[in-house]
Amino acid sequence: MVKVDLERVALVVHPDDNVAVAKTQIVAGTVVVWHGREIEVRENVAPGHRFALVDLPPQTPIKQYGQPFATSLGIKVGELIKRERISDELPQRAVIPASKNAPPEYFSDEQIPTWQGYKRNDGKFGTRNYIVVAPTSMCSSTEALQIALKAEAFLWSPEDFPNVTGIVALPHNKGCGCPLGTPVEMTLKMLARYIEHPNVAAAIVIELGCEKANLEAFSKYIEPLSERKPVKTLSVQECGGTQATVKKGLDIVGEFLEFANQFQREPVPASELILGVKCGGSDAFSGITANPALGYAADLLIRCRGTVIMTEIPEIYGAEHLLAERAKDEEVARQIFEAVEWFRKYVGVFGHDLDENPSPGNIEGGLVNIAIKSLGAIAKAGTTRIESVIGYADLPSGKGLYLMQGPGYDQESTPGLVAAGAQIVGFTTGRGTTIGNAIAPVIKIASNTTTYERMKNDLDINAGLILDGGATIEEVGRLIFEELLKVASGKPCKAELNGHREFQIWTVEGVSL
Numbered sequence: 361m362v363k364v365d366l367e368r369v370a371l372v373v374h375p376d377d378n379v380a381v382a383k384t385q386i387v388a389g390t391v392v393v394w395h396g397r398e399i400e401v402r403e404n405v406a407p408g409h410r411f412a413l414v415d416l417p418p419q420t421p422i423k424q425y426g427q428p429f430a431t432s433l434g435i436k437v438g439e440l441i442k443r444e445r446i447s448d449e450l451p452q453r454a455v456i457p458a459s460k461n462a463p464p465e466y467f468s469d470e471q472i473p474t475w476q477g478y479k480r481n482d483g484k485f486g487t488r489n490y491i492v493v494a495p496t497s498m499c500s501s502t503e504a505l506q507i508a509l510k511a512e513a514f515l516w517s518p519e520d521f522p523n524v525t526g527i528v529a530l531p532h533n534k535g536c537g538c539p540l541g542t543p544v545e546m547t548l549k550m551l552a553r554y555i556e557h558p559n560v561a562a563a564i565v566i567e568l569g570c571e572k573a574n575l576e577a578f579s580k581y582i583e584p585l586s587e588r589k590p591v592k593t594l595s596v597q598e599c600g601g602t603q604a605t606v607k608k609g610l611d612i613v614g615e616f617l618e619f620a621n622q623f624q625r626e627p628v629p630a631s632e633l634i635l636g637v638k639c640g641g642s643d644a645f646s647g648i649t650a651n652p653a654l655g656y657a658a659d660l661l662i663r664c665r666g667t668v669i670m671t672e673i674p675e676i677y678g679a680e681h682l683l684a685e686r687a688k689d690e691e692v693a694r695q696i697f698e699a700v701e702w703f704r705k706y707v708g709v710f711g712h713d714l715d716e717n718p719s720p721g722n723i724e725g726g727l728v729n730i731a732i733k734s735l736g737a738i739a740k741a742g743t744t745r746i747e748s749v750i751g752y753a754d755l756p757s758g759k760g761l762y763l764m765q766g767p768g769y770d771q772e773s774t775p776g777l778v779a780a781g782a783q784i785v786g787f788t789t790g791r792g793t794t795i796g797n798a799i800a801p802v803i804k805i806a807s808n809t810t811t812y813e814r815m816k817n818d819l820d821i822n823a824g825l826i827l828d829g830g831a832t833i834e835e836v837g838r839l840i841f842e843e844l845l846k847v848a849s850g851k852p853c854k855a856e857l858n859g860h861r862e863f864q865i866w867t868v869e870g871v872s873l
Contacts, residue, residue: 408726497535636777643725643790647736656837794858
C-alpha cells in the first residue's frame with residue numbers, strides 16, 4: 361500500500377470542495393493523507409479526474425471551486441466521480457443581484473505600458489496591417505482565395521513591403537442558399553466588421569453576382585467603410601469569370617500594397633488594446649491554471665483602461681449566477697441571465713440542450729458535465745465588473761469587460777470576438793488546439809506541461825507551470841500580459857508562424873454549441 365500526502369498527487373481547489381482533482385495518475389489502493397485523515401483511493405484516477413474526499417450520499421451537491429457542479433447519486437469516499445454516479449441537477453439561482461459593482465482601480469497614466477501599433481484614420485490602432493479579400497458568399501470564395509494566395513506569392517514580400525502583414529482572404533460557406541433576414545444580414549455584418557477592423561488597411565469585396573448576399577445588399581456597409589479606408593468591389597459575372605476576376609483583383613492588390621505600406625508602427629498605450637478571451641479543447645486543468653492566469657492578464661489590461669471581451673455563452677451555463685454577481689448593475693445582471701436563456705431556447709428549437717456542449721475530449725480530460733466546464737471557463741474573464749452584454753460581432757460601447765453572445769464552437773466564436781473589435785485573442789487549451797484567425801493573432805496558453813511539451817510548436821505559453829509548482833497564477837498571468845504586448849507589437853505567435861487563418865460565421869441557422 362502506497363501512502364502519500366494529497367498535495368503530491370492531487371489538489372483541492374477550494375476549501376469548500378468535497379472532491380480532489382488528480383494531478384497525476386493515481387493507482388487504486390493508494391492512500392492519500394489530507395488534513396490528518398487517510399483516504400484510500402478505491403479506483404484508478406486519471407489526471408484531471410476527481411475522487412470523493414468524503415462520503416457523498418444521494419442528493420448531496422458535489423463541489424469544486426466552492427460551487428456545486430453536480431448532484432451525487434451515491435458515492436463513497438475515495439471513489440471516482442464519473443457520469444454514472446452523478447446527476448446534472450443543480451439548484452436554481454436565477455436571482456438578479458440588486459447591488460452595483462464599482463469600476464476597477466485603474467493604473468495611473470504613468471503606469472500604463474505601451475505597445476507598437478498601426479494608427480488608422482478613425483483613431484483606432486491595429487496590431488497587424490492586412491489587405492483583405494472578402495467574398496460576399498461561398499460563390500466567390502474561390503476567387504477571393506486565389507487572389508490572396510497569388511498576391512502573397514508573386515506581389516508581396518516582407519522585404520519589399522515591410523509594413524504589410526500580408527494579403528488574406530475570408531472564404532466562408534454563407535451568403536446564399538439560405539433564408540433572407542438574419543443569415544444574410546449576419547454574413548454581411550461580419551464581413552463589414554472585418555473590413556473596418558483596425559488590423560486591416562484596405563479591402564476588396566467580391567460577389568458572384570446573383571447570390572442573396574450580393575454587392576447591392578452590401579452597399580449600405582461599403583459606403584461608410586469607403587470613407588475610412590480603400591475598399592474596391594468586383595463581380596465575377598461582370599468581370600467575365602474566375603480568371604478575369606483574379607487578374608483584376610491582383611491589379612487592385614498591387615495598388616493597395618503601396619498604400620498599406622505607408623502605415624508604420626508607433627507607440628500606443630495599452631488602453632487602446634481590445635483583448636478577446638477564449639478557451640477550446642479544454643480539460644480539467646484549464647479552469648485551475650490557464651483560465652485564471654488569462655483572467656489575471658485580463659484584469660491587468662482592464663486596469664490599464666483597456667477592453668476585454670468574453671463569449672461562449674453555452675460555456676457559462678451553470679455559472680451565470682457568478683457572472684451576474686459581477687455585473688455593473690441590475691440591468692446588466694439581467695442581460696447575463698437573458699443571454700443564457702436565449703441560447704437555451706435557441707438550441708431547444710432544434711431538439712437539443714446546453715448539457716450537450718462538452719466534447720469527447722473535454723470529458724476524457726475530466727470535464728464530466730457542462731457545469732464543471734463553465735465554472736472553470738469563466739475564470740478567463742478575471743475578476744472585474746461586467747459592463748454589458750453585446751450581440752455577436754457587435755462593438756463594445758466603452759472600456760472594461762464585456763460579454764458577447766455567441767457559441768462555444770471555436771471556429772465561430774473566435775472570429776466573432778475579432779469582429780467585435782479584438783485586435784488580439786488569448787486562447788487557453790488543455791487538450792491542445794492549433795487555431796488562429798484571418799486578421800488577428802491568437803496567443804494559445806496550455807493548461808498543463810504534458811500538452812505544452814507535445815505541441816510546443818503550436819502553443820505560446822505553458823500555464824502548466826502553475827500545476828507543477830514552478831509559478832503562481834499571478835506570475836503566469838503577468839507573463840501572458842507581457843506576451844500580449846509583444847505580439848500586439850508585431851512578434852508573430854505560433855498560429856501565425858504555422859499559417860493558421862481561420863474564419864467562419866455564426867448565422868444561427870443550425871445548432872452551434
